[in-house]
Amino acid sequence: MRIVWAGLMLAMLPTAALAQFTVSAPQESPPAERTAMERIRVGVMVNAAGGPVFNVVATAPVPTDWPEQTVKLVNEDISSTVSSLTYRTITGGGGLKQMVIEIPQLPAGQDAKALLTFEVTRGVLKPPAETENFTIPKKLDRVLQIDVGPSQYIESKNPKIVAAAKEAVADKETDWQKVEGICNWVREHVAYKHSPLKGAARALHDKDGDVDELASLFIAMCRAQKIPARTVFMYGQVYAEFYLEDEDGKGHWFPCQAAPGHALGALTDLHPILQKGDNFKNPENPREKQRFVTEYFTASGRGKPQVKFVSEIIAE
Numbered sequence: 001m002r003i004v005w006a007g008l009m010l011a012m013l014p015t016a017a018l019a020q021f022t023v024s025a026p027q028e029s030p031p032a033e034r035t036a037m038e039r040i041r042v043g044v045m046v047n048a049a050g051g052p053v054f055n056v057v058a059t060a061p062v063p064t065d066w067p068e069q070t071v072k073l074v075n076e077d078i079s080s081t082v083s084s085l086t087y088r089t090i091t092g093g094g095g096l097k098q099m100v101i102e103i104p105q106l107p108a109g110q111d112a113k114a115l116l117t118f119e120v121t122r123g124v125l126k127p128p129a130e131t132e133n134f135t136i137p138k139k140l141d142r143v144l145q146i147d148v149g150p151s152q153y154i155e156s157k158n159p160k161i162v163a164a165a166k167e168a169v170a171d172k173e174t175d176w177q178k179v180e181g182i183c184n185w186v187r188e189h190v191a192y193k194h195s196p197l198k199g200a201a202r203a204l205h206d207k208d209g210d211v212d213e214l215a216s217l218f219i220a221m222c223r224a225q226k227i228p229a230r231t232v233f234m235y236g237q238v239y240a241e242f243y244l245e246d247e248d249g250k251g252h253w254f255p256c257q258a259a260p261g262h263a264l265g266a267l268t269d270l271h272p273i274l275q276k277g278d279n280f281k282n283p284e285n286p287r288e289k290q291r292f293v294t295e296y297f298t299a300s301g302r303g304k305p306q307v308k309f310v311s312e313i314i315a316e
Contacts (some may be wrong), residue, residue, distance in 0.1 A: 010082055015266045035123045036270035039074070042311050043099070043115035044124050050107040051303030056103035059283075059296045061275060062087070062116065067253075069273050075117035081106055082114050092146060092280035096293055108303060114251070115310060120272040125255050127266035131176040134244035136227050137251060138295070144243065144251075147228035151279035152291040153199035153229075154216050156223035160204055165221035175227075179242050179256070179264070182221045186214055186258045214258040215240040218276075231278040233292060234271035235313060239263075241276065272313070 022280040044058045063071045078085060084102040089095060101114045128134070140148060150156045168185035169178040193208040200216040203209030208216065215231060218240045222229035228243035232255070240256045275292060282288040284296050295309040 001216070034268070034270065035121055037121045038272050039117055039314050040120055040272060040312070041115055041117045041314050043077075043113065043309075044101065044295070045111065045113040045115070045308045045310065046103070046106060046297075047111050047306040047314045048108050048301075049305050049306045050108070051301060052108045053106050053303045053305045054104065055300040056106060056112075056299040056305075057100065057297070058114075058307070058309075059098045059100050060311070061293050061295075062097050062099050063118050063120050063272060063274060064095065066276065068125050068267075068274055070121045072119040072121075073116060074119045077113060077115040077117075079103075079112040079114070081102060081110070081112045085114055088283070090280050090283065090293055092277045096275050096277060096280060097295065098283075103299075106305070117314070122272055124268040124270070125266055128252075128254075131265070132174050133247040134174075134252070136174050136175045136178075136225070137243070137245050140228065144228045146277070146279050147230045147243065148223045149279070150220075150223070150227055152289065153197065153212075154220045155201040155280060156197065156220040158201045158204075158220070161217070161220045162224045162260045164204065165224035167222060169225055175244060176265075178225060179222065179227060179244070179254075182225070183256050183258050183262075183264050186218050186221070188212060189197065190217060192259050208305055209267040211259040213257075218256055218258045230276060231291075232273060233275045234269070234273055237269060237271050239267065239269070258299060274311075 004119055021196055040063055042060055042062050044060055046056060046313055065071050081103050081140050082101050083104050086100050087097050089097055103112055106112050109314045134264060167181060168181045172181045190203055191208040195210050197212055200220040203213035203217050210216060215238050219229040219231060222242050230241050232239050241253045243251055243253050245251050254265045255263060257263040278291045280290045280293050297307050
């Protein structure tokens, strides 16, 4: 008998992080030169309840480096029964990494674990000195093409979203002003209101939404104008990024916070970044797209293994 378990994609975080993740309005920002370091523990614990289990494979997202974030592995707590621990990059616009563990056999009643502790140092994102020379890219590679199409909760081809985007950029001269126009349009037409996850189109219809909805609507409207944009997920926060090229043709990702705590082009939030992107291909089921990559567990045998995925900020 084969047992397959995949973390439910409730809201947007892996199951291990859901218990401590509540989207809220951005808090007061720290000074622009500050950095912050957090330790994050991720991994999986397995108990072979009800009998031995075989051919265990488990995956979980791990933090990765970004221009504003560096990640260092500082501790591994791995059982001897774990035969392999590797990393892989998930197909999608965000360059997400997963840990993959394998356990050939786990005797009845025994425990196994693979817990990794990362030191995540986050810095602020400073605004560009000039904005008028940034332009929407005319050619998109395969990765950026992911960030101009629709994805779950980001309905960029919805006629009302397309119309709203066209209205927001109508009188703007530069491409940066177009992005700014979209951000301001979202702020002016959709009120911040704590609510269950409902996506960009519903937020536009209701004229209100949570932090996630405001970010999703901004992203959808950018994509409707062929401006690459994506979601950035943190513990307790979500914001958007948009992509423009400088006069030398080099691309840059810039942040946008359309919710309270408004920011465009710069961000001083120091929460650890968990994932960037919102349209990933699930390696275990290539036909399935995931907005936020969840954990996965599979094993064979007659037992009923107890599985606990871990994703948490820990004290130093």
